Amino acid sequence: xxxxxxxxxxxxxxxxxxxxxxxxxxxxxxxxxxxxxxxxxxxxxxxxxxxxxxxxxxxxxxxxxxxxxxxxxxxxxxxxxxxxxxxxxxxxxxxxxxxxxxxxxxxxxxxxxxxxxxxxxxxxxxxxxxxxxxxxxxxxxxxxxxxxxxxxxxxxxxxxxxxxxxxxxxxxxxxxxxxxxxxxxxxxxxxxxxxxxxxxxxxxxxxxxxxxxxxxxxxxxxxxxxxxxxxxxxxxxxxxxxxxxxxxxxxxxxxxxxxxxxxxxxxxxxxxxxxxxxxxxxxxxxxxxxxxxxxxxxxxxxxxxxxxxxxxxxxxxxxxxxxxxxxxxxxxxxxxxxxxxxxxxxxxxxxxxxx
Numbered sequence: 039x040x041x042x043x044x045x046x047x048x049x050x051x052x053x054x055x056x057x058x059x060x061x062x063x064x065x066x067x068x069x070x071x072x073x074x075x076x077x078x079x080x081x082x083x084x085x086x087x088x089x090x091x092x093x094x095x096x097x098x099x100x101x102x103x104x105x106x107x108x109x110x111x112x113x114x115x116x117x118x119x120x121x122x123x124x125x126x127x128x129x130x131x132x133x134x135x136x137x138x139x140x141x142x143x144x145x146x147x148x149x150x151x152x153x154x155x156x157x158x159x160x161x162x163x164x165x166x167x168x169x170x171x172x173x174x175x176x177x178x179x180x181x182x183x184x185x186x187x188x189x190x191x192x193x194x195x196x197x198x199x200x201x202x203x204x205x206x207x208x209x210x211x212x213x214x215x216x217x218x219x220x221x222x223x224x225x226x227x228x229x230x231x232x233x234x235x236x237x238x239x240x241x242x243x244x245x246x247x248x249x250x251x252x253x254x255x256x257x258x259x260x261x262x263x264x265x266x267x268x269x270x271x272x273x274x275x276x277x278x279x280x281x282x283x284x285x286x287x288x289x290x291x292x293x294x295x296x297x298x299x300x301x302x303x304x305x306x307x308x309x310x311x312x313x314x315x316x317x318x319x320x321x322x323x324x325x326x327x328x329x330x331x332x333x334x335x336x337x338x339x340x341x342x343x344x345x346x347x348x349x350x351x352x353x354x355x356x357x358x359x360x361x362x363x364x365x366x367x368x369x370x371x372x373x374x375x376x377x378x379x380x381x382x383x384x385x386x387x388x389x390x391x392x393x
Contacts, residue, residue, distance in 0.1 A: 045278040048250060048287065052298040054321045054348050059296045060247050061313055062096035063305050063345070071097065071108045072128040079247030079259075079312065080127040080135070083116060086214040088308030089126045091342065094387050095305045102211050102387070109206045112225060116204040116216055118197060120240075121261040122147070124204065124216065131243065133229035136201050136222065137236035142262050144198050153195060161188045162199035166221065173205040173220035237262070237270045242290065248318065250279050250289035258317035281320055302348040304373075304380045306361075309340040314350070324350045328366050344380070346373050360385050 048056075058064045060077070067074045074097045075081060083089040094100050108114040115132045119125040122143050127135060148155055161183065168174060168182050183193040201222035209216030222228075231239075244256050253271060257264045271288060279287040289295075307313070314324045314332060324332060324343075328350055332341050341353040344363070351373070352365035361381040369377065 045280060045287075047282060048279045048295075049282060049298060050320065050322050052295070053250065053281065053287075054323060055296045055298050055300050055302070056250065056294065057248060057313060057318060057321045057323065058302055058348055059294050059300075060249070063307075063313070064296065064300060064302060066096060066098040068098050071100070071104060072113050072130070075114060075126065076128045076131055076243070077247065079243045080119070080125045080131065082123055082310045082312060082315075083126045083209070083216075084124050085309050086116075086209045086216055087211050088310060088342075090211050091306070091308035091384075092311050094384070095307055100387070102389075106206070106210045106212075109210060115222075115226060116209050117202060117222060120259060122198070129226055131239075132203075132222070132226055134231055134236040134239040135243075137231050137233055138240040139261055140198075140201075141233065142266060146261070147195050147198050151191065151195060153192060157188075157192055158195050159199055161192045161196035164188065165193070165196055165200050165202075169202075169219065169221045169224075172224075173218045175208075176217035176219060179219055234270070237267070238274065241267065241270050241274065245276075245288065245290045246293060248312070249293055250277070250287035250295075251317070251320070252281075252285050252287055255317040255320070256288075259312075259315070285320075287320075302345065304376045305345045306342070306354060306380060306384050307345065308342050311343070314340075314343065323348060331366065344377055346377065352377075354381070356385070356388055356390060358390060360390050361388070 062074060062078060067077065074093060078096060081089045081092050090102055090105050093105060113129055114126055115129055116124060116126050117132065119127065119135045120139055164183060164186050168179060180190060180193060202219050203222045203225045204216040205218040205220040205225065207213050208218035240260055241256060244259055245251065248259060253264050253267055256267055275291060277289045277291055279289065281287055332343060332350065342355060343350045344352050344354055346369065351367055351369065352363055354364065355362050361384055363377060363381060
C-alpha cells in the first residue's frame with residue numbers, strides 16, 4: 039500500500055500516551071469496576087492479586103473489598119481466554135471473548151501437544167459430568183479424572199472443549215490460588231453469538247484498550263492468527279496510521295489520541311500488566327534494556343513495576359514492613375518524591391504500613 043494511503047505517522051511517544059490514556063493510567067477512572075475492566079480489555083491474572091493492583095492504579099477509590107465483591111457477584115469473571123491465559127473480564131465480555139478465541143486455541147493445543155481430539159472430547163464430557171453438581175477444586179478434579187482413565191495432559195486440554203471459570207473465594211486477594219473450577223454455563227447465563235461477531239467484538243475491545251496497533255499486535259494479544267483477523271479488520275471502519283518504522287497501525291474512528299507531551303503521573307502496576315507485554319513494545323512503556331529483568335525465567339511471575347513519565351523505572355514488592363522500591367535507573371529528587379508518595383498510597387490499599 040502506498041505510504042500516502044497509510045495515514046499519518048505516530049511517534050513512539052504519541053503511542054505511549056495513547057496506550058496510557060486508554061489504560062486509565064493517565065487519569066484514574068471514576069466509573070464502575072466493570073466499566074474500568076472493559077475499558078482496559080480485561081486483566082491478565084495468573085497471579086490473582088495483580089488484578090487488584092492493576093485496577094487500583096486505574097480506578098479512583100477502589101477498595102480490595104469492592105473488587106472481591108464484584109467477583110462474588112459475578113460482575114467480574116476469571117477464565118481461560120486470550121492466549122489460553124487466565125484473564126479477569128466483565129460478565130458482559132466473557133462469552134464474546136470465549137467464543138472469539140475458542141476454535142483457534144483448540145487448534146493451537148492439538149497442534150502443539152499432538153493428542154487425540156476424540157479422547158479430549160470424551161474428557162470434556164467427563165468434566166461436565168463431574169462439575170454438574172457445582173465447582174470442584176483442581177486437585178480433586180484431577181483425581182476424579184484419573185479414576186476415569188484420563189491423563190493430566192488430556193484433562194488440562196479438555197478445558198478448551200468445555201468453558202470453565204475460576205470460582206471465588208479462590209482467586210481473590212485473600213486466597214490467590216485460583217484452583218476452584220466451575221462450568222461457565224452454570225456461572226453465567228450463556229450468550230448466543232456467532233464467531234464472526236464475537237471476533238469483531240474482541241478486536242474492538244483490543245483497539246479501544248490498546249490501539250493504535252498493528253494486526254500482528256492484535257494477533258499477539260488475542261492469540262488469533264493474523265490470517266484469521268484479516269477478514270474481521272477488512273469489514274470494520276478503522277483509521278489507519280503508521281509508526282516511525284512505517285508499519286501500518288489500525289484504530290477505531292473516535293478513539294482517544296492525547297497530546298504526546300501530556301504529563302504522566304507515577305503509577306504502580308502488578309506483574310503481567312498488559313502495558314508491559316510484548317505486543318505493546320511499540321509504546322516503549324517497558325524500555326528494552328529492562329525487559330530481560332522484568333520477564334525472566336528465574337522470575338516466572340515477572341515483577342511488579344512502577345512507571346515514571348510513562349516508562350518502567352523500577353520494581354517494587356511489599357511485605358509486613360511496607361512497599362520496598364528497587365529503581366532500575368537513577369531517579370531525580372522530584373521523581374523519587376513522587377514515587378514515594380504514590381507508594382504510601384499503595385500501602386494504604388494493601389493494608390501495610392512502612393516502617
